[in-house]
Amino acid sequence: MAGDQFLGEPDPEERIVLHVDMDCFYASCERLREPDLEGEPLVVGMGYEAGETVGAVATASYEAREYGVESAQAIGSALENLPRKAENPDDPDAGRYRPVDMDFYQSVAADVKDILHELGDTVREVSIDEAYLDVTERTDWSVAEGFARHVRQRIEREVGVPASVGVAPDMSTAKLASDHDKPEGLVVVPPDDVREFLAPIDIADVHGVGPVRACELREMGIETAGDLADADPYDLVERFGERGRDLHRRARGKDNRAVEPTGKPKSLSRESSFDGPTGDFERVREQARTLAEAVADRATRKDAFYRTIGVKVVTPPYDVNTRAQSLPGPVDEPDLVEEISMDLLAEFEDERVRKVGVRVSNLDFSEREQSSLDGFEGSGADGGHSRQQRGAEADTDTRRDSARTRTRNHDGQSSLGEFE
Ligand code: DCP
Ligand code: MG
Numbered sequence: 029m030a031g032d033q034f035l036g037e038p039d040p041e042e043r044i045v046l047h048v049d050m051d052c053f054y055a056s057c058e059r060l061r062e063p064d065l066e067g068e069p070l071v072v073g074m075g076y077e078a079g080e081t082v083g084a085v086a087t088a089s090y091e092a093r094e095y096g097v098e099s100a101q102a103i104g105s106a107l108e109n110l111p112r113k114a115e116n117p118d119d120p121d122a123g124r125y126r127p128v129d130m131d132f133y134q135s136v137a138a139d140v141k142d143i144l145h146e147l148g149d150t151v152r153e154v155s156i157d158e159a160y161l162d163v164t165e166r167t168d169w170s171v172a173e174g175f176a177r178h179v180r181q182r183i184e185r186e187v188g189v190p191a192s193v194g195v196a197p198d199m200s201t202a203k204l205a206s207d208h209d210k211p212e213g214l215v216v217v218p219p220d221d222v223r224e225f226l227a228p229i230d231i232a233d234v235h236g237v238g239p240v241r242a243c244e245l246r247e248m249g250i251e252t253a254g255d256l257a258d259a260d261p262y263d264l265v266e267r268f269g270e271r272g273r274d275l276h277r278r279a280r281g282k283d284n285r286a287v288e289p290t291g292k293p294k295s296l297s298r299e300s301s302f303d304g305p306t307g308d309f310e311r312v313r314e315q316a317r318t319l320a321e322a323v324a325d326r327a328t329r330k331d332a333f334y335r336t337i338g339v340k341v342v343t344p345p346y347d348v349n350t351r352a353q354s355l356p357g358p359v360d361e362p363d364l365v366e367e368i369s370m371d372l373l374a375e376f377e378d379e380r381v382r383k384v385g386v387r388v389s390n391l392d393f394s395e396r397e398q399s400s401l402d403g404f405e406g407s408g409a410d411g412g413h414s415r416q417q418r419g420a421e422a423d424t425d426t427r428r429d430s431a432r433t434r435t436r437n438h439d440g441q442s443s444l445g446e447f448e
Contacts, residue, residue: 030367034307040042041199042164042170042197043162043164043197043308043395044161044162044163044167044168044169044195044197044285045146045158045160045161045163045195045196045198045199045201045202045287046160046161046162046163046167046175046179046193046195046196046202047138047158047159047161047193047194047195047199047202047203047205047212048144048158048161048179048180048183048191048192048193048206048373049138049158049191049192049203049206049207050140050157050158050159050183050189050190050191050192051083051090051189051190051191051192051210051211052070052088052089052090052211053133053137053157053189054072054086054087054089054128054133055070055071055088055089055092055154056189056190057129057133057136057189058070058072058126058129059089059345060136060187060188060189061132061187061346061347061348062280062345062346063146063161063346065089067091067124068089068091068113068123069088069089069091069092069094069095069097069099069104069110069122069124070088070089070091070092070123070124070125070126071085071087071088071092071106071110071123071124071125071126072085072086072087072088072125072127072128073085073086073103073106073125073126073127073128074086074101074128076125076126076127076128076179077123077127077324078114078127078313079114079330080103080375081103081104081107083098083102083103083127084101084102084103085097085098085099085100085101085102085103085106085407086097086099086128090211091123092105092106092110093101095109095121095123096109096110097109097110097111097123103125106125110122110123110152111123111305111420112125113170114125116169116219123403132348134156134355135348136187136189136297136383137156137157138294138296138300139186139187139385140157140183140189140191141153142293142295142296142297142387143157143179143182143183143187144159144161144179145187145293145296146296146326147161147163147166147178147179147182147202148161148162148163148287148345149161149163149164149165149166150161150162150286150287150289150291151287151289151290152287152288152290153348154290156184159171160199160202160203160287161287162286163175164194164392164435166413167220169218171217171417172218173195173197173214173216173416176193176194176195176214176216177193177214179191179193179194180193180212180214182225185300185301186298186299186300188301188374189298190208190211190212191212192206192209192210192211192212192214193206193213193214193215194206194207194208194213194215194216194217194224195205195215195216195217196216196217196225196279196362197217197218197219197222198222198278198281198282198283198285199235199283199285199287200235200236200278200281200283200285201217201222201225201236201237201281201283201337201411202217202232203215204225204226205225205372206231206251207233209359214377215427219259219281219393222255222280222281223257223280223281225281226250226253226254226257226279226280226281227252227253227257228252228253229252229253229254229316230251230252230253231245231250231251231252231253231255231256234253234256234278234279235254235277235278235283236271236274236275236278237275239413240251241268241275244267244268245435248263248267254279256275256279257274257279258274258422259315261273261276261360264276283435292330292332292391293330293391293394294389295387295388295389295390295391296323296326296327296330296332296334296383296387296388296389296391297323297386297387297388298319298322298323298326298385298386299319299340299383299384299385300315300319300383300384300385301342301382302315302381302382302383303384304382305343305344305380305381305382306380306381306382307380307381309376309377309378309381312341312373312381312384313370313373314370315384316339316369316370316373316384317366317369317370317383317388319369319385319386320362320365320366320386321362321365322367323365323386323387323388324360324362324365324366324388325350327360327381327388327391328360328362330393332360332388332391332393332416333358333359333360333387333391333392333393334355334359334360334365334388334390334391334392335354335357335358335359335390335391335392336352336388336389336390337353337355337364337365337368337369337372337386337387337388337390338350338351338352338353338372338387338388338389339352339369339372339373339384339385339386339387340383340384340386340387341373341376341379341381341383341384341385342375342381342382342383342384343379343380343381343382344380344382346382349376350387350431351372352372352387352389353368353371353372354390358390358391358392365386369386380427390392
C-alpha cells in the first residue's frame with residue numbers, strides 16, 4: 029500500500045523504542061516498605077480503609093489476580109473472591125488489603141523516572157508507572173536485550189520494584205511487548221519480527237482501539253492485529269476515516285509517532301542499597317560520596333543547575349528518611365553536593381542503613397528558563413521527597429555563598445540579588 033510513510037518522517041525501523049511499565053505498581057510499592065507482603069495476594073484499595081468494605085481496587089498483586097481480583101472492582105466484590113487475612117488468619121486463600129498512599133507511590137515513581145531519564149535519550153512519561161524511552165543512540169538491535177535487562181535491573185536494584193520492559197521499533201509495538209510477558213517481562217521485537225509478533229494480538233489490545241471500535245472491527249471479521257494488517261486499508265478509511273489508516277499502520281508496526289519528551293526531570297538522583305542493613309557508617313559515607321559525585325556529574329552534563337541538595341537514608345524495616353537543604357540560588361557545584369550530603373547524613377551516624385541516596389532538585393536548565401524561576405520556586409518541588417524534609421531555606425552562611433563565585437551566570441536573572 030502506498031503512503032505507509034510520508035516524506036520527511038523518520039524511518040521507524042531506524043528507531044529503538046523502549047517501553048517500561050511497572051508490575052502491579054501500587055502493590056509493589058507497599059511490598060517495598062512491608063517486605064512481609066512479598067508473595068502474598070495483596071489488594072490496594074482506593075477510598076478503602078482498614079477493616080471497611082468501601083472503595084475500589086486500584087491494583088491487585090499477581091497472586092490476588094489469580095482469585096479474580098482486578099483493577100476498578102468494588103472492594104466488596106474483591107472481598108467475596110479473596111477474604112481478608114486479618115479476619116481469616118488460618119485461611120490459606122485469604123489476602124491482605126491496604127489503602128492507597130499516593131505520596132509514597134509518587135516518591136517511588138520519581139526514583140524510577142530518574143533512572144529512566146538517565147538511560148533514555150528522550151523520555152515520555154505517560155503515567156505514574158509507565159514511560160517510553162527513545163534509546164536509538166544508546167544501543168542497537170544486536171544488544172537491545174541486554175540494554176533492556178540493564179534498565180530493569182537498575183530499577184530493581186536501586187528502587188526495589190519490578191518492571192516489565194518491551195523494545196520495538198515503534199511506540200505501539202513496544203507497549204504491546206512490555207505487556208506481553210508481565211510480570212517481570214522482557215520482550216524485544218526487532219524490526220524483522222514485528223509483523224509476526226503483532227499477528228496474533230487481539231484487536232482490542234492494539235493501541236488506539238477502544239471497546240467500540242473493537243466491536244466494529246470484529247463485525248468486519250477483523251479479530252487480530254494480523255487480520256487488521258491484512259485488511260484493505262481503503263475499507264478501513266471508509267469506515268473509520270484517517271483513524272483507520274493509523275490503525276492499519278499500527279497493526280503493521282508502522283507507528284511513526286516519535287517519542288516526544290514530557291518536560292524536564294524535576295530532580296536527579298542516585299541511590300544504592302547495601303547487601304543488608306549496615307552499621308558501618310564510614311561505608312555509608314563513602315557510598316554517599318560516590319553517589320554525590322555521580323549526581324553532580326550528571327547535572328553538569330545535562331546543563332542542570334540545582335537549588336536543593338538532599339539525601340535519602342532508608343533504615344530498617346523500610347523507613348524512608350529524606351533531608352534536604354535549599355541554597356540561595358541555583359548552582360552547578362559538585363563539591364557542594366558532596367559537602368551538604370555529608371552534613372545531612374551526619375544525623376544518621378548511629379543508625380543501621382539499608383540504602384542511601386543523593387538527590388539534587390529544584391532544577392533549572394537554561395538562561396531562558398530563568399524568567400520562570402518564580403514558578404519553579406513556587407512549586408516547592410523536591411522530587412516528591414519532602415515528607416520528612418527539614419529544608420534550611422535561604423541559608424546564607426559564607427561557606428554556601430562561596431558557591432556563587434563558581435556559579436555560571438544567568439543572563440537576565442531576576443533573582444541575582446539573592447546571591448549578594
Ligand atoms: N490504577 C488505578 N486504577 C485503575 C488502574 C490503575 O488506581 N483502574 C493505578 C494502580 C496501578 C497503577 O495505576 O498500580 C498503574 O496502572 P497499571 O495499569 O500499570 O497497573 P499495575 O501496574 O497495577 O499492573 P500491571 O502489572 O498490569 O502493569
Ligand atoms: Mg503497571
